[in-house]
Amino acid sequence: MSTLNVNKEQLKKIQEMQRKAVEKMSKIKYKIAVLSGKGGVGKSFVTASLASALASKGRRVAVLDADIHGPSIPKLLGVHGYTMMAGPEGILPVTAAYGVKVVSMDFLLPSEETPLIWRGPLKTNALRELLAEVAWGDLDYLLIDLPPGTGDEPLSIAQIIPKVDGAIVVTIPSDLSRIVVKKAVMFAKKLAIPVLGIIENMSGFTCPESGKVYYILGKGAGRRIAEEMKVDFLGEIPMDPRITEANDRGVPFFVEYPESEAAKAFLKIADKIIRKIEGESSD
Numbered sequence: 001m002s003t004l005n006v007n008k009e010q011l012k013k014i015q016e017m018q019r020k021a022v023e024k025m026s027k028i029k030y031k032i033a034v035l036s037g038k039g040g041v042g043k044s045f046v047t048a049s050l051a052s053a054l055a056s057k058g059r060r061v062a063v064l065d066a067d068i069h070g071p072s073i074p075k076l077l078g079v080h081g082y083t084m085m086a087g088p089e090g091i092l093p094v095t096a097a098y099g100v101k102v103v104s105m106d107f108l109l110p111s112e113e114t115p116l117i118w119r120g121p122l123k124t125n126a127l128r129e130l131l132a133e134v135a136w137g138d139l140d141y142l143l144i145d146l147p148p149g150t151g152d153e154p155l156s157i158a159q160i161i162p163k164v165d166g167a168i169v170v171t172i173p174s175d176l177s178r179i180v181v182k183k184a185v186m187f188a189k190k191l192a193i194p195v196l197g198i199i200e201n202m203s204g205f206t207c208p209e210s211g212k213v214y215y216i217l218g219k220g221a222g223r224r225i226a227e228e229m230k231v232d233f234l235g236e237i238p239m240d241p242r243i244t245e246a247n248d249r250g251v252p253f254f255v256e257y258p259e260s261e262a263a264k265a266f267l268k269i270a271d272k273i274i275r276k277i278e279g280e281s282s283d
């Protein structure tokens, strides 16, 4: 682990940021982290779509793109290229469809190709500063999109936010993902973050011509892992080439294809999350 030499003044600044971050977070009703053991399983797509689904149900939602090295939420929500402005109350998030507020490093980087060469402590400070300095406004949900694995960013989030209300683990339907998914579930449990459940992404692909379903990446691993780990299975999102196409184009899939099976699946998952998090009073 790298050591960080901080002088008294820097320490004071960090403490002040932490105090501010804690205060801001206490005003957001529910904080949910989305993680996965493996990269490229569709975490960011799931986070973005779930945010849209929750917001379409009248919830006030924000997404923190905590993937500092590869921020992708702005593109998935159709707001890539926008910038965050400074307002009297702090940094103003960018607003996407359904009023979803978006905070991402993507808005602060000079260009898409600029890599951020930062180590652990710097990343923690950057995340803390974002949480502290953003004018989040009145929010029901903050969804936090994390980079793959169980490294610096998820740990930082758990350190900075005193109470994360839940973790959602995203997987693909292949049994090969079993070990990494289990690691992600164990990680959340170790940090005392309740696991809301597992979402299986890139499940069956339905051939538009024949209607036949092909299980390209395998079948049912998400549900099996959930049973083994004794956590809930929240649902499956089918594989759909329109998802890749919309994501590449930088338009929000959930908004663009509301009639798709994937969009409907997100609405059902949003209902489950609302019931789990808000309990009986959810209606």
Ligand SMILES: Nc1ncnc2c1ncn2[C@@H]1O[C@H](COP(=O)(O)OP(=O)(O)OP(=O)(O)O)[C@@H](O)[C@H]1O
Binding pocket: 036, 038, 039, 040, 041, 042, 043, 044, 045, 046, 067, 070, 072, 146, 147, 148, 201, 202, 203, 237, 238, 239, 240, 241, 243, 244, 245, 247, 248
């Ligand atoms: N259900 C799906 N059907 C088709 N394509 C999908 C689906 N879900 C995600 N994709 C595509 O898979 C790719 C990876 O998705 P995404 O970036 O959301 O994954 P990730 O887990 O966040 O990746 P990383 O680990 O790099 O953060 C994207 O190109 C996305 O468009």
Ligand SMILES: [Mg+2]
Binding pocket: 043, 044, 045, 067, 072, 146, 147
């Ligand atoms: Mg991602």
